[in-house]
Amino acid sequence: MRGMARVGVVFTVAIGALGGAMTSAASAAEVPRGQQVASANACMGCHAVDRKLVGPSFQQIAAKYKGDAQAPARLARKVKDGGSGVWGVIPMPAHQSMSDADIRTVVDWVLAGAPSR
Structure with a gap:
């Protein structure tokens, strides 16, 4: 037994x-694919979905660029190359190792309002 x-x-x-x-x-x-990619690439270290951390929230970014047809390309370039000045003095580091497809996935998710589902 x-x-x-x-x-x-x-x-x-x-x-x-x-x-x-x-x-x-x-x-x-x-979890939306854009959020999964953002989490896997350390985006969540500086950004949150609904509140400012080091950088603006993803929802703030969506609101700022709502209706801007150039936003997807502009934000994809910003993620890839980094930058500063738009949201304050703290620079966003470049993410050169992220694939263009992953960047586009995150940017599209952010511009959709960073939905949780």
Whole structure:
């Protein structure tokens, strides 16, 4: 019977781990791709979705550039090359290692208002 108890414990632990992995995957799937890319590229170290940190919130950026047809290209260039002066004296570092596709994904998400879903 001891062997059966051990199998039951292992099975319970394995099912619990699998359930946790599935929950994490489901949670990740609910996070917008733009936010996932922003998080993976340290954007969230200086920006938050809804409040100013070191830099403006993503929602503030969306509001500032709402209706600006040039905003996607301008912001993509700003992310790639860095810059300063638009939001204050603290410069935004360049993100040269980010792919153009990832930058565009983040910029499109930000300009959409940085939705959480």
